[in-house]
Each structure stands twice: as C-alpha cells, then as structure tokens.
Amino acid sequence: MDLDVLNMFLIAGGTLAIPILAFVASFLLWPATLIKVYHWYWRRRLGMQVDYAEYEGYRFCYSHRGNPGFRPSVLMLHGFSAHKDMWLGVVKFLPKNVHLICVDMPGHEGTSRTSAVDYSIEGQVKRINQFVKSIGLNKKPFHLIGTSMGGNVAGVYAARHPSELCGVTLICPAGLQYPTESKFVERLRELEKTQDRDGIPLIPSTPEQMEEMLKLCSYVRFKIPKQILQGLVDVRIPNNDFYHECFMELVGEKSRHSLHENMHLISTPLQVIWGKNDQVLDVSGASVLSGAVPGCQVHLLDNCGHSVVLERPRKSAQLITDFIIAQQNAGINSNKKLS
Numbered sequence: 001m002d003l004d005v006l007n008m009f010l011i012a013g014g015t016l017a018i019p020i021l022a023f024v025a026s027f028l029l030w031p032a033t034l035i036k037v038y039h040w041y042w043r044r045r046l047g048m049q050v051d052y053a054e055y056e057g058y059r060f061c062y063s064h065r066g067n068p069g070f071r072p073s074v075l076m077l078h079g080f081s082a083h084k085d086m087w088l089g090v091v092k093f094l095p096k097n098v099h100l101i102c103v104d105m106p107g108h109e110g111t112s113r114t115s116a117v118d119y120s121i122e123g124q125v126k127r128i129n130q131f132v133k134s135i136g137l138n139k140k141p142f143h144l145i146g147t148s149m150g151g152n153v154a155g156v157y158a159a160r161h162p163s164e165l166c167g168v169t170l171i172c173p174a175g176l177q178y179p180t181e182s183k184f185v186e187r188l189r190e191l192e193k194t195q196d197r198d199g200i201p202l203i204p205s206t207p208e209q210m211e212e213m214l215k216l217c218s219y220v221r222f223k224i225p226k227q228i229l230q231g232l233v234d235v236r237i238p239n240n241d242f243y244h245e246c247f248m249e250l251v252g253e254k255s256r257h258s259l260h261e262n263m264h265l266i267s268t269p270l271q272v273i274w275g276k277n278d279q280v281l282d283v284s285g286a287s288v289l290s291g292a293v294p295g296c297q298v299h300l301l302d303n304c305g306h307s308v309v310l311e312r313p314r315k316s317a318q319l320i321t322d323f324i325i326a327q328q329n330a331g332i333n334s335n336k337k338l339s
Contacts (some may be wrong), residue, residue: 035231039085046091048102052110055130061110062103062131066096072166072324073099073142077128077150080174080250081202081236081243083109089313094321103131105150107242119246121175121258124153125160132164141166143324147309148281149174149250152259159265167327169271169320170289171308172281174250175259179284184216188251202280203243207233219277219305263292269330270296271323273316275304297323 043050048063063084074094076087084102091100104111106118106127117123132138144165146154151173158168178185184201191199204210207229214224236243249255270293274286283300290296299319304311 033231035228035235039088042088043085046088047096048088048091048100050110053131053134055134058114058127058130059110059112060103060127060131060134062101062135064099064101065091066099068099068140069097071095071098071328072140073101073137074320074324075132075137075142075144076100076102077144077146077154078102078105078108079148079150080247081108081239087309090309090317090320093314093317098321098324101135101137103128105153107246113242116245116249119249120252121152121156121250121255123249124149125156128153128157129161138164143167143169143320145169145171145320146173147171148306151175152250152255155259155266156262158268158270159262162265162267165268166331167269167271167324168266169273169323170259171273171316172275172278172306173259173272173285173289174281175255175257176263176281176285176288177257177260178282179288180282182282183279184281200244200247203236203240203247204233205237205240209233210236216279217305217307218311219275219303220311260288263289266293269323269327271319272296272298273301273308273319274298275301275306275308275311277304278306280306 043063047065049065050061050063053060053062061084076084076090078084078086084104087102091102094100106124107113118127132142141164144154144157145168146152146157148171151170152175154168155170155173155175158165181189187201201209201213201216204213207226210229210233211224215221270289272286272289274283276283286298286300290298301308301312301315309316
C-alpha cells in the first residue's frame with residue numbers, strides 16, 4: 001500500500017477514534033457530565049433557549065422557544081426533583097409555531113433556593129405567578145400544564161388565577177384524596193410509622209435505589225447501564241437535602257390535599273391525562289377531578305405509569321395540542337355567536 005494512502009487511513013481512523021474514546025471515557029468516568037451534555041444537545045436541537053428572569057431579587061431559570069402568536073403560549077411545570085428538561089420529549093412533538101416555556105420550579109435546578117415557605121404548594125403558586133408577571137406571560141390568556149407536583153401547583157394556580165388562563169392540563173397530579181391508594185402512598189404510610197426519614201423512594205442515593213425509583217415511576221422497563229444510574233445519582237445527591245425539605249412540605253398538612261381543596265374553584269377548561277398503571281399517584285384521582293370540574297376531559301393511557309411525559313411523549317403532545325386547538329375553536333365560535 002502506498003505510504004500516503006496508509007497515512008490517510010491512519011489520520012482518518014485517528015480522527016474518528018478521538019470522539020469515540022472521549023465518549024467512552026465520559027460514559028465510564030463522568031456519566032453525570034454526559035447526561036448534562038445530552039440535555040444541552042437536545043435543547044439546542046429543538047430550538048429551546050435557556051434564560052433567566054428576576055422578580056424582586058428572586059431568580060427563575062427557564063427554557064423557551066418561539067414568540068407569542070395566534071395560538072396561546074404554553075407554560076409547563078415539572079414534577080418533584082425534576083427540572084425543565086424533562087419536557088424535551090414532549091416539546092419535540094409540539095408544533096414549532098407555538099410559544100413554549102418550561103420553568104424550573106422553586107428551588108429546583110437554576111431557580112432560586114430559599115426556604116421551606118416557597119416549597120409548599122401555596123408558596124409555589126405564588127412564585128409561579130411572579131414568574132408569569134416577570135416575563136409578561138399574563139398579557140393574554142395562556143395554557144398551563146403541570147405533572148405530578150407541578151400538576152398540583154397548576155391546578156391550584158387555575159383556581160387562584162382563572163383570568164390568566166385559557167386552559168389547563170394536569171398530568172397525574174398530586175394533591176388529591178385518591179379513592180385507591182397507590183404503592184407509593186402505602187410505602188409512605190409505612191415510613192410514617194417507623195419515622196424513617198431516609199427511605200423516601202423518590203430521593204435515591206445509590207444506583208440501586210435509583211433503579212427502584214425508575215421502576216416505581218415507569219411502567220416500561222428499561223435496562224439502564226449502571227454507569228448511567230450512577231450518573232443520575234451523582235447529579236441528584238448534592239440536592240438531596242433540598243429534596244427532603246421540599247418533600248416534607250409537599251406531604252405536610254397544608255399541601256398534601258391542596259388540589260382537592262381547590263378543585264371546585266377551577267373554571268378554566270380542564271384536561272386530565274393519567275397513566276393507568278401509575279404506582280405513585282393512583283389513576284382513581286382522574287375520576288375525582290372529572291366529578292368536581294364540569295366539562296373536564298379525561299384521557300387514561302394504557303401500559304403507562306406515572307412518568308407519562310417520558311413514557312408517552314408523542315401521545316401527550318398530541319392530546320395537549322388537540323385540546324388547545326379545540327378550546328381555541330370553541331372560543332372563536334362563541335365570539336361569532338355573540339357578534
């Protein structure tokens with residue numbers, strides 16, 4: 001083989017080997033960093049920009065895409081111990097001409113971490129209202145989406161600020177009195193009796209506990225390499241004290257049934273999406289909401305657990321989009337009749 005040709009192959013092989021070796025090294029040595037790079041990559045690919053907003057010294061971190069237009073803007077509230085990037089799978093399937101905002105909830109990720117008063121449901125509703133004002137989202141009615149803890153916040157927000165919203169979507173929301181207790185709630189009752197403060201299933205500190213949490217939250221069983229599980233744990237461990245403080249506020253008397261206590265005040269068009277196999281918050285909560293809010297639309301998903309937006313992102317996006325369009329068309333027809 002000609003020496004120049006041989007050199008060309010060696011250079012080409014070396015060029016390919018470097019990123020491959022870098023990836024393998026990151027996977028084995030710095031899995032937490034790899035996970036952060038993964039989220040950065042998908043935000044960039046989907047056109048989501050990270051930004052900050054301030055309200056009287058309190059800082060909110062959020063990602064957004066697009067500008068306010070004909071269709072209502074959409075604000076998404078994530079669940080406990082998650083962050084704004086959990087919505088990326090759903091964002092992928094939402095129309096590109098819709099103005100989207102995903103905010104880190106109080107104390108989570110890039111949003112200010114203050115004290116327990118901000119982590120109760122009422123405290124979070126107050127902070128989210130401040131965020132809405134700080135970015136001018138309340139200039140015209142927007143659509144609010146929340147999942148789990150975020151669903152509790154979104155539901156109470158709808159009860160407190162109906163004039164700001166044109167619709168609300170609650171995905172497996174917390175804060176209800178469920179006719180049937182879930183596996184997770186049963187576990188919490190056991191922990192309450194034993195006063196075990198370190199056994200909360202949603203606050204893992206080892207790869208094994210992380211794997212158990214993922215099994216609890218998801219119906220689909222993924223075989224996740226131990227390195228990735230370790231990376232997920234490494235990202236969370238520095239925040240575990242905060243997660244514990246926040247969790248105790250959420251299950252306290254003031255927040256535990258916040259949505260249940262306020263659902264009769266929801267006048268905004270309501271959509272409920274729930275995984276039939278939810279082991280964290282039982283699907284029977286959907287019937288509680290549909291019975292309390294007239295016109296509530298309920299969608300129960302087969303073979304789906306608590307992590308609906310991660311397990312069924314395409315279906316979630318389709319249901320949300322159809323609901324927003326239907327409400328918008330209903331508003332247009334109503335205005336025509338009035339004129």
